[in-house]
Amino acid sequence: MAEFDVAIIGAGAAGIGAAGQLMAAGKSVVVLEAGARIGGRAWTSSDWFGMPFDIGCAWLHAADRNPFFPEAQAAGWELYHHDMALDHLYFGARKATPDEMERLREAEAALEACLEAHDGPDDRLSSLIADCHCLRAHSTFSGPMDFGKDDDEISVEDYRAAADLEPNYFTKQGFGALVAHWAGDLPVRLNHAVRRVDWSGSGVEVSGDWGWLRARACICTASPAVLAFDEIRFTPTLPEDQVEALFDLPMGLLTKIPLQISGTRLGLSPFDDLLIERHARHDIFFLSFPFDMDLMVGFVGGDFAWELEAAGEAAAVDFATNRLAEIFGSDMRRHVSGGRMTDWSSDRWVRGAYAVARPGKAAARERAGRSVGDRVFFAGEHLAGPLKQTCAGARLSGEDVAGQVLAALG
Ligand SMILES: Cc1cc2nc3c(=O)[nH]c(=O)nc-3n(C[C@H](O)[C@H](O)[C@H](O)COP(=O)(O)OP(=O)(O)OC[C@H]3O[C@@H](n4cnc5c(N)ncnc54)[C@H](O)[C@@H]3O)c2cc1C
Incomplete structure (x- = not known):
């Protein structure tokens, strides 16, 4: 022994x-x-x-x-130092106006002020987020893309206790x-x-x-x-x-859907951040062509990530490709030579991306x-x-x- x-x-x-x-x-x-x-x-x-x-x-x-x-x-x-400020925002296929981009920046400051002022009982993060679509776009980052959970499943206190993660590098x-x-x-x-x-x-x-x-x-x-x-x-x-x-402390989920795209950069620069907001949290974030590689890396988080991982890689790659085709035109499909999906939900020895405290917990x-x-x-x-x-x-x-x-x- x-x-x-x-x-x-x-x-x-x-x-x-x-x-x-x-x-x-x-x-x-x-x-x-x-x-x-x-x-x-x-x-x-x-x-x-x-x-x-x-x-x-x-x-x-x-x-x-x-x-x-x-x-x-x-x-x-x-x-590479990655500035996390959003470069491109779409609501479905519609590009956000400069005014909406400005309101998004204001939404970030507004949420931070709410968090600082919050002294009630530990609640859902969503209780601090009003129903305005620019604020919701910001909360996509604080919720699914960041914590891997939808904001009604995140404790305000747990969120507030997280460090500011700047500066970020790849x-x-x-x-x-x-x-x-x-x-x-x-x-x-x-x-x-x-x-x-x-x-x-x-x-x-x-x-x-x-x-x-x-x-x-x-x-x-x-x-x-x-x-x-x-x-x-x-x-x-x-x-x-x-x-x-x-x-x-249930696990949140973040799913990456990298698409291999050759022969075009879709008018984007390496490391551009692109968020496509949709209904009912079916949002997707793309990191564009990191290190000038032929990859658009899609990210989905929260409940939708569990759904998509259950649906499988082919469904996820289709979903991500369709979102880009809606914006950049169907012709971009011929540049997509492959795609993959991460699958941390089915890794028996991890079972998700990272832990998030339930509201009140x-x-x-x-x-x-x-x-x-x-x-x-x-x-x-x-x-x-x-x-x-x-x-x-x-x-x-x-x-x-x-x-x-x-x-x-x-
Ligand atoms: C998709 C995704 C994206 C992420 N992005 C980032 C990011 O950009 N930056 C960042 O800093 N963090 C990120 N994270 C989080 C980061 O990867 C984790 O926080 C970190 O790696 C966790 O380390 P750990 O040692 O706590 O756990 P783990 O890395 O999970 O290590 C635990 C190990 O224990 C093993 N194990 C489990 N059960 C048993 C057992 N019974 N017997 C023996 N071995 C066992 C597992 O196989 C595993 O290898 C991301 C995570 C995911 C899933």
């Missing part, structure tokens, strides 16, 4: 961050990863288009506080590739799904179909949805209020993150304070929890 100081469940940014800190402190560590690769939701692949494409995280948010940013700079990776080589590069040669065991954590004894015993091992402590970085779906059985069970907190993050028995600890994007939902936040959460584990182990 193998003995380690710490067993870490999950080789995403949080797990890798924790492992690095613990090993630097001289602890013996094993990282158990259910999937066949390192990185979790940080995943760059060239398989789709023959060039690096981020299937998971892509923006290096909050670059001034993001430890990946100086590392990317030091490694000489190509970085890297041409891919954020997932950066995370994998940073992971180096940590002791990760792939295809090792953990199904049980027994902390009834003095240490922790973790096990799965692959066997079992013992450690003095364990750090679990699985998403709250993985835990809510009982993929890991804890013995003794976790406290009831902690289990409830996992259900109060902002305190769930603190409860979900409590350690038990001074030997079972939790980390991940959902426990990353103001940088929640981000890859940098996940890493910092893992590094922070590693410090708590070191203190507990003495």
Whole structure:
């Protein structure tokens, strides 16, 4: 039976961050990863288009506080500062007027003022958003495209506690590739799904179909949805209020639909942001030709993303192509040589994009993150304070929890 100081469940940014800190402190560590690769939701692949494409995280948010940013700079990776201001807005096929663009900018300021002034009970974010179509266009960013949830499913307090993510950068080589590069040669065991954590004894015993091992402590970085779906059985069970907190942090969903478009740039410049607002939240955002690659990357979020992932890749690619054809003319279709869809909803070991507190449930993050028995600890994007939902936040959460584990182990 193998003995380690710490067993870490999950080789995403949080797990890798924790492992690095613990090993630097001289602890013996094993990282158990259910999937066949390192990185979790940080995943760059060239398989789709023959060039690096981020299937998971892509923006290096909050670059001034993001430890990946100086590392990317030091490694000489190509970085691009992305100004998030919207370049093109359409309501269906109709281009927004200059006046509507101005009202959109005002809507952003209005929402921020409402958030600042809000001192009532924690409510739905939608309660602060009046029914004006420019304000709704802004709320598409704050809701589905940002939090991966429609604004009536987001807690005002949870939203308000999120950090401003400026400045934002992309890297041409891919954020997932950066995370994998940073992971180096940590002791990760792939295809090792953990199904049980027994902390009834003095240490922790973790096990799965692959066997079992013992450690003095364990750090679990699985998403709250993985835990809510009982993929890991804890013995003794976790406290009831902690289990409830996992259900109060359901996963939002963000789906990317990259279209390969060659022979035209549709009159757009690389990195232009284009939002097409439609009815009933069937909105789509496009990032245009990043790094001058032949890609228009579509994004849908919230309930519509779950619908579209269930409908499948062909339906999603048709949907995205139709939206562009409505605006740029049917002739553009002959330039579309392919398209793909990300599918995080059906990744059994993630089950969505990132966690969002239900209205009235902002305190769930603190409860979900409590350690038990001074030997079972939790980390991940959902426990990353103001940088929640981000890859940098996940890493910092893992590094922070590693410090708590070191203190507990003495
Ligand atoms: C489509 C999309 C776009 C995003 N865009 C951005 C962005 O632009 N910028 C940004 O900063 N963030 C973005 N994010 C969020 C970011 O990717 C995540 O916040 C971050 O990568 C999460 O890291 P983590 O370590 O907490 O979790 P994960 O990366 O999910 O790592 C957890 C790991 O645990 C493994 N695991 C789960 N259960 C078990 C088990 N029982 N046994 C063993 N292993 C298990 C999983 O396979 C996974 O590898 C995006 C996410 C998605 C899905």
